[in-house]
Amino acid sequence: MSGAGAGAGAGAGAGAGAAPPGRERARRPGGRTARNRALVLDAVRAQLLEHGYDGLSVDSVAERAGVHRTTVYRRWRDVGGLLADLLDAARDDDWAAPDTGSLTGDLVAVNREVHEALTSTPSLTTALIAASFRSARAASALRDFWEDRYRRCALIVERAVLRGEIPERTDARRLLVAATAPLYHQVVLLRVPTSVQFADQAAHDAARAAVAGVFTGP
Amino acid sequence: MSGAGAGAGAGAGAGAGAAPPGRERARRPGGRTARNRALVLDAVRAQLLEHGYDGLSVDSVAERAGVHRTTVYRRWRDVGGLLADLLDAARDDDWAAPDTGSLTGDLVAVNREVHEALTSTPSLTTALIAASFRSARAASALRDFWEDRYRRCALIVERAVLRGEIPERTDARRLLVAATAPLYHQVVLLRVPTSVQFADQAAHDAARAAVAGVFTGP
Amino acid sequence: MSGAGAGAGAGAGAGAGAAPPGRERARRPGGRTARNRALVLDAVRAQLLEHGYDGLSVDSVAERAGVHRTTVYRRWRDVGGLLADLLDAARDDDWAAPDTGSLTGDLVAVNREVHEALTSTPSLTTALIAASFRSARAASALRDFWEDRYRRCALIVERAVLRGEIPERTDARRLLVAATAPLYHQVVLLRVPTSVQFADQAAHDAARAAVAGVFTGP
Amino acid sequence: MSGAGAGAGAGAGAGAGAAPPGRERARRPGGRTARNRALVLDAVRAQLLEHGYDGLSVDSVAERAGVHRTTVYRRWRDVGGLLADLLDAARDDDWAAPDTGSLTGDLVAVNREVHEALTSTPSLTTALIAASFRSARAASALRDFWEDRYRRCALIVERAVLRGEIPERTDARRLLVAATAPLYHQVVLLRVPTSVQFADQAAHDAARAAVAGVFTGP
DNA sequence: CAATAAGCGAGACGGTACGTCAAGTCTTATA
């Protein structure tokens, strides 16, 4: 779906200003505590962009944030906690599925966002995926993030059904996965150089299959 | 395609007995050198299965193999080198695409293999994927491994064309990716519990789309 | 002057109890930090005595002290740092030049101390000298130690002048070096078996030369 | 006495062309064997000058000599063996004590040689001294070298006696050590910056003491 | 507005793993 990168990068202020997610409810939401949280999450983002997941150590983040190591350990426990907090913050954005007027147009738009998020260098999204293999907390947060995005994208399918482009019983999730999965597969797993045309093609293929009624029934 | 795990796990003997990759030509095919290579690669496999990628350190492999640390560093340089060698060895197997007599049957068979490789716990394949995010050499070797598998699977499409099941100009790679990508996506990236029915469904969907002529033309 | 060995061996407690050198001011004079320093310096002394300089590795010291390797590296950086700290601690002792009532007596007393320090087996002093050839920090600390000893010994010459034994303008340093250098030379550089009589003789020779006015003027 | 450096550096050809010392008698004096010995000893000298004793490993010497590691191990066993061979070769030179016509002049001349050998940077002599603390074989060879030099220098004392400058019963060794030891002491052990004037002064002091009859009798 | 306790800065520590270097041994191949 939408690149995690776009969402997660929405802004430093957002994460810091909003209600601190993931924690039971901060005892002291104002002042130094909140400022430190913002500093640290910014440092995580920056470090992730500059040096990727492998360059993301608690020490480096703490130093970059101008905060002491032990502070990070106290509040986030480990790198996974940092990423989880980052992703939680990203989920609070107002991203909405594109609405171009046609199924193909919408899927192409989504896939281009994904393509951009995956192939921009450095790619925050790719770094987060890498992280999800190392930290259960990061994996969980990333899954939640993606589920949220798929939920929002279901609108695309509903609108196409209403427009009569595709059969009523079309399985939204199957269709959306069919559209985006090849792109992720190619870039993230197969690591083959992938043009934006490939992204468009995958969107078209999925749309055509949907029109042909492939994603209905069992 | 076939799970990397299945191939890579084909057997210790295979890796050791086959032509030792990584060196232009083994000067001393017999003796301690070859025995050490087998010991080490076996240890890599075992360690990967038992403790996953994060439990795979050069030290642990060396100890498990009963070989000295520096020997591992000398020959494989780092963990990525170990994995690359493992995957190279796996590529030397004689895996062939299934031939069930129908496109759908073949794709279902492939997807079941993938499903098994990805969901068996512990999963060697998943560990290798995780590794590919940390080591350029492992990533490269994994890519080569998968490309090899896709090449072998092209036969499935060719046979379907010959049988007249699908249009002549069907793009084999696109079809194969459409069949397998959703499965990888679901399991590896989204980390959603995924039944073998999902694998079957993805195979069916791709086959139906192919029949509908989705994977021809641009 | 006095053998470095005698001074450096003055006692573990001294080093630990005195002001910890190397840090501008110990933040936590009591507790684990100070205890560790004592443990480590004791281990250095013991290891040096038992196995000489070549048996003195950071690892062996750490193990002997029951302290972790990295702790030693963090605080002392390398073997040279350990020796430097040891010598610094030794300089904090209360050694004073002997006062026998005559120049000859004093020089003989000093030379006997040196002889003892150099010929006792194992000799901590010899080990420190060996170390000074491998580590700039150890060399510097040893030089400082010796300079301190020569300063303290200047008293011997002053007293002899006051007693009228030797000319007023006698150069203390030249005289002291003339008395001790042959002993060091013989034992440390020429490595010839050297009796305590040789030490006495060197002292006598220097005293006689001083009386003859050799160490005055240019 | 004379700087070891001067002697040891006398020439590569000498060491290689002369009878191979230190070995029971070379089995194959000509051909590759002899050429290798020359290559290796040259490499030892060069390495010692460029990188000091600590930069002198069997590996580096072998590589520099263009000879295989195992060859060095086989013939010299270790670094100490290399140095011993080097010093043995140096002892074969034709160095003779200076003859200026006066005791003071001779001692000054000797001390200036020593000063030069010790303070030239890099100093082969200092490197050899450092080596003598690490290798028994090197220590033994260095002691032999120095004993040889002291023997040759005894002439200086004999001539002074014949000239009537100093008493008949003057102990040559004691006098020579008194003249040179302070210089070694200052430079090698105390590591204090030492001018050539200091060398001259030590020579003068020893000569005056000898004239005063200090080095006679017990 | 003051007391209090949460949070923070500071820094040592034990610990795992890294990747490197050199020593010295061994076996086989070659000149």
Add this chain to the structure above:
DNA sequence: TATAAGACTTGACGTACCGTCTCGCTTATTG
């Protein structure tokens, strides 16, 4: 038979980061 070639064991090096701990200070919240 000496040398070349090269893999191996052993042990030490110095570094990075981990996660934990203790101590003392700041400061936000609350009574």
